[in-house]
Amino acid sequence: MSSPPVIAIIGRPNVGKSTLFNRLTGKRSALVSDMPGLTRDRREEEADLAGNLVTIVDTAGLEQAKRGSIAERMRQQSEAALAAADLVLFVIDAREGITSDDKSFSKLARASGRPIVLVANKSEGRAGEEGFYAAYELGFGEPVAISAEHGEGLSDLVGEMLAALGLKYVRPGEDAEEPPATARPIRVAIVGRPNAGKSTLVNAILGEERMITGPEPGLTRDSVPSDLEWLGRKVRLFDTAGLRRKAKITEAAEKLSASDAIRAIRFAEVVVLLIDAERPFEHQDLTIGDLVTEEGRALVIAVNKWDLVEDKQKTLKELRETLGERLSQVPGVTLVPLSALSGRGVDKLAKAVLDAYDSWNRRVPTPSLNRWLEEALARHSPPAVSGRRIKLRYITQPSTRPPTFVAFCSRPEDLPKSYIRYLTNSLREAFDLPGVPLRLNLRKGENPYAKHKR
Template sequence: MALPQVAIVGRPNVGKSTLFNRLLRQRRAVVEEVPGTTRDRIYGVVDWNGLRFGLFDTGGLLTDEEIARSSERELLEATKAQAEMAVREADVIVFVVDAAAGPTAGDWEVAEFLRRTDKPIVLAANKAESRERELNALQFYEFGLGEPIPISALHGKGIPDLLEAIAERLPRREAVETLEPEAPKIALVGRPNVGKSALLNAILGQPRQIVSPIPGTTRDTVDTELVWKGQPIVLIDTAGIRRPGRIERGIERYSVLRAERAIERADVAVLVLDATEPFTHQDQAIAGRVIDAKKGIVVAVNKWDLFEQMEGAREAFEEDAHAVFHFMPWAPLVFVSALTGKNVEQVVDLALVVVAERSRRIPTAELNQLLREAIAHHPPPTKPGKWVKFYYVTQAAVNPPTFVFFCNRPQLVHFSYKRYLENRIRERYGFLGTPIELVFRARERSAPAWKRGESSRQ
């Protein structure tokens, strides 16, 4: 990355995610008073006084002894590996400690690990809301990592001093942003444990996200910026979305809310399915949320390596998928294996095709020629004294493509005829993977040109 990078590390529950949100000035990381809430690396860009740098939030670093005693040993080891990877990629490390608790054995172990990295370290003593806790922060001088900066991530206290310290330690390089602000956003969505994080890792070619058979491993929405075949993009990994009745209170509820918000800010959602499991109503519901948000969609069938040798399996799956997702027959379907990497490139390639389709504009003259042909082939249904006459059509917007039809009685246009017009548009122009919106408006027929000219001369 062209931007200098900063990693926030420390013990669990010292306020790393709260500080991450404070520095980004937005609620990007899930914050709960539960140790281990953050598991993956979460990334954002900080813009402060003309200085821009990338910022990683990481999971809490536990001691080897604590990990060995835990029932989630494998998951905690993966969390630690993610934090260590963020440290290796960072130019500056912000070591967050708890001023209320004072130095702990775990803090000492983290300090020893960071000292071996030989990288600039900023020591942030968080939760120093009171004068007493500010004095407690002085105890962290013992680590030999420089002056501890007392802060309160929750209240914003000491944040300017912290940013100044970070700025002093950042390498002096040309801060050129590698991605344009308009980089397409592609969200990976689906039920828990269908392989969204594994698919992201396969696309990136590195273990960017923790992958585990435990449902609910991913809790935050995680943005990953990259350049794909010359095209800047943002991949968004999300938490699995369960049925509303099965969503637990607390962390999971916020995680699901963030996944839904990720759909709102994405251009295209990749709905990840598990080929080894039957379709569910929840798969339909998630697809419905994407369509309701008017976003593009690609359906990725993961774990297909287990079926690709079975004769007729693909055709049977496609037939079932078209029946289940009958409300979006225009959505592309791609069969992938995050484990072997097969066809994972097609997921991003298709998503970028959908992004382009969402931005297409059709000339008004072509649209009206299509409308005349459609009416000639199949006129709108009429009743005695209640006929529908179309005047013209124009494309009013993109993202999603929106077409406005002007007619004398829009309220009489039957939904079946609206579907017919949409199908005619898609037959000619495609709009692969994206909803299109048809709007019908009343308009009095304009006066003849000679009459309009006569009026203007008067």
């Protein structure tokens, strides 16, 4: 019987290698801390990679070291792991970007001749975007965006690892080409201004009086999770404290509640912004909507107290017009009228949330993207700037959650924002991506696979 493939996790200190090791092995055998250099020896554990037995190796952080020092011995251990590996996960910290050590050790990894998957850890939120795109310069192709700490992006990473090792996803008793839908619950946060009816809505969804409700604003102070099944899908629902403008937050506990609600937005996958039909789209509602899209979460807007609205058609039209003007960065956001008190409209909300989640996770094949790009350029070619026409040569989708695209361009800094908007809107329309944040980033250069292949 052949031995399991060996997968070595390497990178400079404190990029999250041990956290990723723990995620992949399903154990907490590797110590995790913000202190660099905590891991010194190689640590090996067997793991189940989508039905395939593999050996995962955690290594000390690669760093420049003096001869005879502990750091040099740690580096030797890491180089030995690299030499014995069948696959290398080269981990960078997307929040810190590419450092000189990353560049130096990427040469060491490439010289090993092993297949390499580039992992951009700590990619949650917008803070990691710049480092994620800078990682292309290491020459390992598309980085895989993950957050080892929060478990985001791991299904994409497992898919890349299986492809690199020539393995398939294995169900018990049979083989399959693609992994089944994850059993992990979809994280859904209900957010909004105080007293919008968030806890009442959660009770209506759960079918029981789980949350304290009442006319007094500020009854909810913690982001409280509840597990349920919605239309056959597992969901973890978070009721959150009402978010008010900072100037109006005075009580210390409410300050903590607000920060907890903001944290829930950052780690949710779909956010339901609940607004009051009698006072719709006040400034704070729109501020919360901006925060949700800025963080790259899928957004659904629920309009509560719809039973109190007299002219429903006129009000719905006005709300959609306001939404189109004030949240223009995410056209097509679903608007769901409902009554949290009676539960009317909750089924439509469930469908809207699951549809938004699916769009947020949508991946478009690279050939389809490049056919779209050719057609988009033919319909409306890029403008000439200073007498020279800008060329767009290639597009790919490095990550989902939200759908993120990278187009390679001759002069990205000169491409007008209006043309980028045209491309973004065309992408949404062509691949059915309404109502979710969509990132389209430009990088200078040719097709990144022309020179570097794994």
